[in-house]
Amino acid sequence: MATKILAVLEQRDGFLKRSAFETVSSAKKLASELNLEAEAVVVGNEISNINEIGKFGISKVVHLKNADLANYSSTGYRDAIANYANEVDADYIMLANTSLGRDLAPRLAVKLGSGCLMDCVKLDTSSGDLIATRPVYAGKALVDVKFNSAKKVITIRPNVFKAQPTENSSVEVNLIEVSSPNLQSRVVDFKKSEGKLDVAEADIIVSGGRGLKGPENFNLIEELADSLGAAVGASRAVVDAGWRPHGEQVGQTGKTVSPSLYVACGISGAIQHLAGMSSSKYIVAINKDKDAPIFNIADYGIAGDVFEILPALTEEIKKVKQG
Amino acid sequence: MKIAVCVSHVPDTATKVKIGENGITIDPNGVTYVINPYDEIAIEEALKTKENLGDESEVIIMTVGSDKSKETIRKALAMGADRGVLLKDDNQRDSFGIAKALAEEIKAQDCELVFCGKQSVDYDNSITGQLIGEIIDYSCATVVVDLKIDGKKIIAEREIEGGREIVETELPAVITAQKGLNEPRYASLKGIMAAKKKTIDEKPASGSENLTEVLKMHMPPPKQAGRILGTDSSAVPELVKLLREEAKVL
Numbered sequence: 001m002a003t004k005i006l007a008v009l010e011q012r013d014g015f016l017k018r019s020a021f022e023t024v025s026s027a028k029k030l031a032s033e034l035n036l037e038a039e040a041v042v043v044g045n046e047i048s049n050i051n052e053i054g055k056f057g058i059s060k061v062v063h064l065k066n067a068d069l070a071n072y073s074s075t076g077y078r079d080a081i082a083n084y085a086n087e088v089d090a091d092y093i094m095l096a097n098t099s100l101g102r103d104l105a106p107r108l109a110v111k112l113g114s115g116c117l118m119d120c121v122k123l124d125t126s127s128g129d130l131i132a133t134r135p136v137y138a139g140k141a142l143v144d145v146k147f148n149s150a151k152k153v154i155t156i157r158p159n160v161f162k163a164q165p166t167e168n169s170s171v172e173v174n175l176i177e178v179s180s181p182n183l184q185s186r187v188v189d190f191k192k193s194e195g196k197l198d199v200a201e202a203d204i205i206v207s208g209g210r211g212l213k214g215p216e217n218f219n220l221i222e223e224l225a226d227s228l229g230a231a232v233g234a235s236r237a238v239v240d241a242g243w244r245p246h247g248e249q250v251g252q253t254g255k256t257v258s259p260s261l262y263v264a265c266g267i268s269g270a271i272q273h274l275a276g277m278s279s280s281k282y283i284v285a286i287n288k289d290k291d292a293p294i295f296n297i298a299d300y301g302i303a304g305d306v307f308e309i310l311p312a313l314t315e316e317i318k319k320v321k322q323g
Numbered sequence: 324m325k326i327a328v329c330v331s332h333v334p335d336t337a338t339k340v341k342i343g344e345n346g347i348t349i350d351p352n353g354v355t356y357v358i359n360p361y362d363e364i365a366i367e368e369a370l371k372t373k374e375n376l377g378d379e380s381e382v383i384i385m386t387v388g389s390d391k392s393k394e395t396i397r398k399a400l401a402m403g404a405d406r407g408v409l410l411k412d413d414n415q416r417d418s419f420g421i422a423k424a425l426a427e428e429i430k431a432q433d434c435e436l437v438f439c440g441k442q443s444v445d446y447d448n449s450i451t452g453q454l455i456g457e458i459i460d461y462s463c464a465t466v467v468v469d470l471k472i473d474g475k476k477i478i479a480e481r482e483i484e485g486g487r488e489i490v491e492t493e494l495p496a497v498i499t500a501q502k503g504l505n506e507p508r509y510a511s512l513k514g515i516m517a518a519k520k521k522t523i524d525e526k527p528a529s530g531s532e533n534l535t536e537v538l539k540m541h542m543p544p545p546k547q548a549g550r551i552l553g554t555d556s557s558a559v560p561e562l563v564k565l566l567r568e569e570a571k572v573l
Contacts, residue, residue: 072488074463099483103465106418106450110457115419115534118448131538136446140340141349142541149534185462185492192486201484204572228573246502247482252336252444253360253502261572272336278546282570284562290551299549300565302558312556316563320573 005031005092006085007058008108009042010100014070016042016049018201019096021056021163026123026156027094028057029164033125036092041084043077043178045070054171056163061171066178071190076181077104082111084176090151097155098200105155114151121160121279130154138252138275158201159258199250202231204261207250207277209235211266211287211306215243220310221265227317233257233277235267251276266306269294286310324380327434328369328404329425329451331359331443332388332395340542347537348415358395361440363402363507364500368470369438370403371505381405385428387421387528389413400518401510407521408432410528417533418446422454424528430459434495441466441499452499462492468503 007027009020024040031038040053040061053061064080085093085108093108095101097119109116121142122133132145132154199205206228208221218232225232234244236251250257252272262280267273269285269292277283278297285298286309295301302309334340335355343350358366366384373380384399384407386392396407410424429437437456442449449465456463464470464479468487471478475494480487482501510518552558552565567573 074490099466099481102449103453103481106453107457107463109419109450109534110454115417116448116450116454117535118450135543136540137334137338137340137349138336138444138447139543140338141342142543143347143537144539144541145535145537147534148536185464185490187488188491189489190486191480191489198484249502256447261566261570270337271339275336279543282566282572283546283549284566290554295551296548297546299570300562301549301551302553302555302562303551304554304556304558309556309559312559313562316559317573320563320567 003036004088004090005036005038005094006090007038007040008081008093008095008104009040009053010096010098011042011044011047014044014046014048016047016052017098018163019098019158021052022158022161023094023096023156024053024056024058025164026161030092030094030123030125030130034130039088041081043069043080050173051171054169055165057166057168059168059171060174062174062176064176064178066181068181068183069178071187072100073181073183073186074103074107075184076186078107078111079182080178082108085112093153095155097157101155105153109153112151112153113149114153115147115149116153117145117147118155119157120154121157123154135256135279138256138272139279140275157258159203193247197231199231199233199248199257200255203259204228204230205233205250205257205259206230206263206265207233207235207267208238208265209267210237212238217307218244220306224263224310224314224317227314227321230263235273236270264294264298265310267294268292269297324376324436325432325434326369326372326380326382327429327432327437328362328366328382328384328399329437329439329455330362330366330384330386330395330399331440331445332356332386332392333359333443333445336360336444342540342542347540349540356391356394358398359440359443361442361500361502364502364504365438365440366399366402366404367505367507368498368500370508372436372472383408383432383434385410385425387412387416387424393523396523397518398510400521401515402508403514405521407523409523409525411525412528412531414531415537416531417535418448418450419454419534420531422451423458423530423532425451426455426458427529429455436494437461437497439497439499441501452497456497462494462496463499464490464492464496465499466501467498468501470498470504
């Protein structure tokens with residue numbers, strides 16, 4: 001029997017997240033390169049879109065089911081997945097590097113006696129072995145890393161590996177009831193944050209910095225974000241000043257992001273901010289200082305006053321979206 | 324209760340990274356090292372926990388590293404921690420090698436509560452706390468922005484995408500600290516003086532079982548500076564056109 005790779009998929013409220021399909025496609029790709037058998041695993045209660053997994057190339061999914069595992073439990077999920085991985089003798093485990101993935105991956109690694117490589121942005125098998133590339137120093141540098149352990153746990157950065165639809169769309173769901181899950185640690189409640197979208201998951205981010213001059217002017221950022229369907233981000237300076245919540249901070253002591261479009265408004269581009277966002281696909285900078293470092297990495301810039309440009313940009317986007 | 328805080332000696336976030344001659348780490352020349360920013364939050368939470376308990380609790384700072392890491396332990400002692408332990412190893416370890424040495428020391432010292440930063444700002448793995456918890460079979464709550472300890476019971480709020488999860492668990496436990504949990508105190512002059520007299524035990528770090536190995540460090544492809552389209556809102560239509568037609572992101 002071929003060695004197995006398990007794609008561990010994340011569901012929230014009974015719904016597989018976008019990152020789950022990215023994990024499916026990446027696991028499938030790695031499996032074909034290393035001649036492994038790919039299988040998906042998901043822990044939860046009812047999962048409404050489980051059949052969509054087939055669209056992304058894996059035809060077998062194991063649903064580890066228990067009503068008490070509807071919400072995340074680090075101990076319950078760990079034990080259910082580790083037991084299954086041991087049972088089928090899986091050599092590779094892949095997860096998305098989300099809050100859940102970061103929490104769970106190292107726990108699985110200890111249970112399986114494996115090393116753990118987090119937040120990988122490239123998986124290279126051209127040497128016959130897996131060499132993963134991952135950012136360090138918030139993306140100021142990258143390292144190529146290999147495993148010294150027989151078993152391997154990997155998390156992949158969301159938004160980097162694309163979910164690739166394939167022609168085969170059938171999936172066989174194998175339901176396994178988890179008996180008496182280990183609920184030593186468990187999520188008992190969830191408080192939704194005020195912001196509509198989280199920077200860590202957004203495809204477009206509009207960020208504001210000191211150039212906004214005060215928290216009261218962030219409505220300009222929010223309005224532009226609304227018009228684009230984007231999340232609101234912030235520089236460390238404005239978070240430290242208490243203008244914005246720390247959950248919005250982008251940079252080395254905030255979140256590292258790689259959206260399709262990052263719009264930096266009134267942000268000069270301190271090195272620790274650039275580290276957190278420079279891997280964005282397209283960067284727009286709006287800043288009145290034409291010598292600001294942010295322009296060195298921006299694809300498009302307007303070296304002018306945010307108070308004049310932002311309302312005009314919001315209007316133009318609305319116009320274009322309607323047209 | 325004995326409370327351990329695991330800290331890391333890391334380059335300041337303002338550091339411009341240059342690759343070292345060995346090709347696998349950064350060039351440390353001219354780099355300012357600091358306490359990992361998330362570890363400062365962990366230290367603060369440990370000190371607050373001790374103050375709230377109001378008993379004979381002890382806050383012990385632990386780190387794995389070379390002699391240079393003593394500087395970081397000393398800073399933590401100046402904030403008010405009681406004593407330090409340096410688990411010495413001049414060689415590079417992966418997270419597992421670090422966690423294993425810390426876990427053994429935590430067990431040997433019989434610490435019931437452990438604080439770590441949620442990640443170190445050098446290698447960004449964000450797994451050391453969970454590894455420690457798993458190795459010695461402690462509960463572990465990560466990325467914590469609010470913490471309540473009531474007897475053995477722990478209620479932690481952890482930051483996740485789009486909100487906060489409320490996690491219930493029990494001591495003994497590892498908590499990894501996220502920005503927002505508290506505002507770390509500054510070391511007072513008195514604290515700095517007192518820290519000079521506090522003990523730092525030094526011993527070789529146990530084991531050195533690296534399960535992963537860095538082969539090469541390299542720089543990201545340089546981003547080319549783009550176009551400045553103008554200096555006022557008259558450039559907006561062109562910007563939107565480029566985003567639609569060239570970048571295709573709208």
